[in-house]
Amino acid sequence: MKSLNQESDMDSDIDLLLQPYYFDNLSVDSSVAVLKAIKEEGAFLIRKRTTDDIVSQPYAISIYYGPTIIHSRINRNSNGGFTLEHSKIKKVFESVPKMIEFLEKNDTCKLTTKYSMLVSKIVDMYRTNPKIFRPIGDDEDLNQLPYFISKKSKEDLEIILLNIKKDGTFFITKHSENNLSRDKSIKYIMGIYKSNKIFFLNITKSVYDEYSIELNEPSFRSIPELVKHYNYAELRIDRERKSTLRIFEKYILDLIR
Structure with missing residues (x-):
């Protein structure tokens, strides 16, 4: 039998799975390539992490900020609440979408969901043909x-x-x-x-x-x-x-x- 906390965690995860900015299987390198292809201030995506600390830090967010990409882990506490690592904002959120909603209105990094559908489209393109996002470097x-x-x-x-x-x-x-x-x-x-x-x-x-x-x-x-x-x-x-x-x-x- 599942505890109330486990059921709450599942509900918050389902809320995230329904968002166009979330991707279950995307690497850090792929995230960088996608956001660099978009080049829109505040464009972002959230990906599922696959490391050992996935329970306490299940997700990571990547944000296009100027010409650079900012990466940060999303922490989940023992009560199922979410916080953004290394952020001045110490507020605990009941779900990641609630966190994004708050950051879009209050954060200084200009995070915005208006590019979320474009991000989703670019990710699909990237998965189909990663070479089209290859940087000029060779x-x-x-x-x-x-x-x-x-x-x-x-x-x-x-x-x-x-x-x-x-x-x-x-x-x-x-x-x-x-x-x-x-x-x-x-x-x-x-x-x-x-x-x-x-x-x-x-x-x-x-x-x-x-x-x-x-x-x-x-x-x-x-x-x-x-x-x-x-x-x-x-x-x-x-x-x-x-x-x-x-x-x-x-x-x-x-x-x-």
């Missing part, structure tokens, strides 16, 4: 970009940039396996010309297939998105001098490779 795709130079070393980039001698000029090449760095997350090297100096920055790739300038947020789903962002933002390249540089000018030199 050499074959990057070779289409005018600022990417394949099979060049840092020394090659330095020579090319010193010959051009225009502030803000930059190029990207694949990180060499022979590089002394042991950080396997570094995938590409960016060379930038500024005031007769060449600055090199590492572009890392996270476990979620997102790219970022090393030690610098935010992260992006593709190299072109990263470039587009810094076309309108300043990037610190000389930490010792605390100077900033608008590295991406309106022109991009399309060199013959």
Whole structure:
């Protein structure tokens, strides 16, 4: 015979199962790909977790916030109430849909259910053909970009940039396996010309297939998105001098490779 708490838990779970933003079998990587494809502020989805602590933390929420994806676990206490982990909101909710309703009205992350049907549609598309959401990241795709130079070393980039001698000029090449760095997350090297100096920055790739300038947020789903962002933002390249540089000018030199 089931206890009242067990029956209450089942009712709250059923309420969630009926929501278009809930998915029973979706990975973290898939969640990131879906939300990055939508690119709408406040779009979100909830997925069932499959780890050992599934009883106390049965669900997780992923929210598109700016160019980044925020992930948080949803906790369930011994009385069947739900709370959002690491949130300033300490309110306990009788169900996850009630939590979402509250967050949509009161939270600062601009969470909204108006994209829920779109999220559901994109998830269906993703499950049918995951490749259509594959980020631009391999050499074959990057070779289409005018600022990417394949099979060049840092020394090659330095020579090319010193010959051009225009502030803000930059190029990207694949990180060499022979590089002394042991950080396997570094995938590409960016060379930038500024005031007769060449600055090199590492572009890392996270476990979620997102790219970022090393030690610098935010992260992006593709190299072109990263470039587009810094076309309108300043990037610190000389930490010792605390100077900033608008590295991406309106022109991009399309060199013959």
